[in-house]
Amino acid sequence: MFRLLTDPTDEFVRITIDGVDVSARKGEPVAAVLLRTAPFTARTTTVTGAPRAPYCLMGACFDCMAIVDGVASQRTCMIAVCDGMRVVRQQGKRTQTP
């Protein structure tokens, strides 16, 4: 859906999204990586299970919530990518052990 404007000084790291290895620019918001990685979504809703993608990118809409390094309901637009980060798209309601 989106593409990077790369710069020679960029530093790339590896993260996983739902267990799949993905390349990401160090320090970019996790939501930006989700918008480059099919199916371009972050979670499904708690009420109807509808898919949602990052929407506002400034921490206000909460549609980009996902499980980051084991912590659920993290706004991925507010979290910077670091090496080895594990991102899991959040499915429906939270469970006790995400």
Next chain:
Amino acid sequence: MTTCDVLIVGAGPAGMATAMRLRKAQIDVIVVDDARAPGGQVWRAAEQSADGMASVLGADYRAGREAIARFRASGARYLAETEVWRLDDGWRAFTKHRGTIDRIDAKSVVLATGALERPVPFPGWTLPGVMTVGGAQTLLKGARQIPQDGVWIAGAGPLVLLYIAQLRAFGGRIAGWLNTAPRSNLWTALRHWPAMFRNAPDLAKGMAWRSQLALSNVPIIDVRDVAAEGDGQLETIRYTTTRGKTHRVDASLLLVHEGVVPNIHATVALGCAHRWSSQQQCFVPQLDAFRMTSRDDLYVVGDGGGILGARAAGLTGELAALGILARMDRSSAKDRERESAVLRARLERETAFRGFLDTLFLPRRAVLMPDDETIVCRCEEVTARSIRQAAHVRGSGPNQIKAFTRAGMGPCQGRQCGLVISQIAGSESGKDMDSVGYLNIRPPLKPITVGEIARAAKLESP
């Protein structure tokens, strides 16, 4: 725990200007901000961006780098990636930085938390593939990423024109702009024309964006209605032109924007008095001449007190700083009057354009009063119909509607639906917006885990 004279929440143009003016008088200032670097939304990542990137983004963005450098050198203590999730009287602010909870005590608090894009409920706006123009611009500035294919834009406002110009400069492609601002607005807006010329640079900037766009091959289509359709993601945009013809186009990405509104989350939670601005169609906190709210020693600077733009935001920050200095007996009444007179004159010039813009880009009625099928509360997936039905229960205001329908109870806590709920409640009851009011907001103001709340307990007393 830390103490300071003045705590400033937000390091955008307004927060930084407040801090710098206070530092001139050697006041002990802490600035907290949820981003990784100062600049706010308008100057997001300006400090880190390469020269080439900053130049393409424009002179206003480049100017941000200077402001940030001066702020960094001002001696204000700056805490990045730090959110205030609770603010108690006195003032005691509970903060969160990554997993760490802390408390900052301050004599005065300045909220410089800016604006949010106006919620734009329309059919299909929750589909993946629909995003805000502001969100896409944040991705450009903060993550250097642009839409893969030709992108559709629906809406109106200065940000739409700016983003189109910026995206084209980076080699992005606009499939089309569905302009939702009725042409007739222009005639009403032109009654503000004498004032516009008092801010000639902004007038020239806007006209340059518009004329570049006119010379480009970007299709501009005047529409009265837009809908997003698709199974689990955006596939088709359906729009109805102002002439009444309905069209469908294939699309994978639609960016929407209908202006920005003050972020009143914290001021509502703190019980500040607000009033309805019919010119800007939003609630604004009531402020005195030096930006103090109805609560003593609590200030709002920048767009959080009404939308005036980035340059005006800095001036309002300086005004608040003067107010704080006077209340701390750090300046004479005479000095304050002299300096504030200069600031007010500049502020008047900077905002001369505002009446024109507010009228030209007045959000269309469908966005303020969505039709029955449209989801209003994205989090709890509550439609306008459910909200209207709840509003019909005798005397229901926003908080009764919330209790009946769960609208506003989800993770975003009404940030995306609060304004629309109030507007529907107002329209159904026939009451004026000041008596309708807004959702009650309670802490935590930002998401926080139970473990983090537990860790805050030992910071409670005294």
